[in-house]
Amino acid sequence: ALLCILKRLRMLNNNSVEVFLKLFDSQVQPIVQYGSELWGLDKAAEHIEKVHLFALKKFLALDMRTPNDLVYGETDRFPITLNSAIRCIRYWLKLTCMDEDRLPRKAYLMLYNLDARGKRNWASNVRMQLFQYGFGFVWMNQGVGVVSNFIRVFRERLIDCRWQNWEDHIQTSDRFSMYRKFNSISHCTKTYITMNMDRHLKCIMTKFRLGVSELSVHYYRYRNHTEENLICPFCKEMKEDEVHFVLCCPVLDDLRKQYIPPKFCKNPCCFRLSLLLASTNQEIIRKLSLFLYKAFKIRDTIIS
Ligand SMILES: [Zn+2]
Numbered sequence: 331a332l333l334c335i336l337k338r339l340r341m342l343n344n345n346s347v348e349v350f351l352k353l354f355d356s357q358v359q360p361i362v363q364y365g366s367e368l369w370g371l372d373k374a375a376e377h378i379e380k381v382h383l384f385a386l387k388k389f390l391a392l393d394m395r396t397p398n399d400l401v402y403g404e405t406d407r408f409p410i411t412l413n414s415a416i417r418c419i420r421y422w423l424k425l426t427c428m429d430e431d432r433l434p435r436k437a438y439l440m441l442y443n444l445d446a447r448g449k450r451n452w453a454s455n456v457r458m459q460l461f462q463y464g465f466g467f468v469w470m471n472q473g474v475g476v477v478s479n480f481i482r483v484f485r486e487r488l489i490d491c492r493w494q495n496w497e498d499h500i501q502t503s504d505r506f507s508m509y510r511k512f513n514s515i516s517h518c519t520k521t522y523i524t525m526n527m528d529r530h531l532k533c534i535m536t537k538f539r540l541g542v543s544e545l546s547v548h549y550y551r552y553r554n555h556t557e558e559n560l561i562c563p564f565c566k567e568m569k570e571d572e573v574h575f576v577l578c579c580p581v582l583d584d585l586r587k588q589y590i591p592p593k594f595c596k597n598p599c600c601f602r603l604s605l606l607l608a609s610t611n612q613e614i615i616r617k618l619s620l621f622l623y624k625a626f627k628i629r630d631t632i633i634s
Pocket of ligand 1: 563565581
């Protein structure tokens with residue numbers, strides 16, 4: 331189902347993230363979530379997250395090794411395993427309200443008693459999940475008053491904790507230093523991702539923002555880099571980092587005059603580049619993506 335959606339959207343030349351995610355949530359997620367009431371809190375749930383990440387990375391034309399947290403951040407998504415956990419808790423609440431003579435209820439009571447004797451099972455996962463997110467009292471009471479209200483609060487708690495962990499990872503890792511600079515300015519507004527832009531322009535923009543482009547500092551990040559292979563292939567003087575490539579390198583001056591507003595090129599620094607990347611002005615974003623596309627084309631011809 332996922333590959334079919336990707337193929338059709340490409341055929342229709344539709345690169346809208348909203349459309350893709352809506353199709354994913356309505357056509358793919360129900361399939362991968364099938365039966366998650368039972369396995370949603372197991373380690374097995376991690377497998378469906380692989381499908382989710384594959385979908386996001388494939389749609390954004392990113393390498394599968396791109397850091398997951400950057401992909402979640404750019405698309406404003408949280409892992410779909412959170413939905414599995416919610417489905418599990420909802421089913422548990424349904425069991426707690428069932429008549430005593432129903433078979434699922436009887437089976438649950440067996441699991442509950444086994445858990446009380448220290449045997450880990452499905453009921454133990456539910457118990458641990460509730461205690462982990464501060465809802466131990468719900469387990470102690472074996473139920474809640476209004477299920478829909480509780481599920482809403484539980485869902486919010488899961489999402490809040492998830493974003494807190496995400497923020498913590500982005501803020502503390504050196505790998506994301508550039509990303510966190512412009513992300514903190516734009517306050518999670520990613521205009522470019524929702525803009526109607528050519529696929530190849532959007533792709534180069536995403537790769538540059540996420541630090542997975544062909545730029546030396548990106549390319550050699552996980553490879554054995556020496557000072558020599560980080561040198562800019564154009565001017566052969568400076569280290570080729572994001573600021574040098576977009577705002578400084580003299581060889582790209584003509585291209586820069588054409589596409590980058592002069593105010594960003596005065597006193598080039600990380601902050602100026604962050605302002606440029608965080609811009610919500612569609613014209614500036616479009617021109618920046620054109621600059622990146624053309625500059626990388628020139629770079630390819632020089633290197634090859
Ligand atoms: Zn240069």
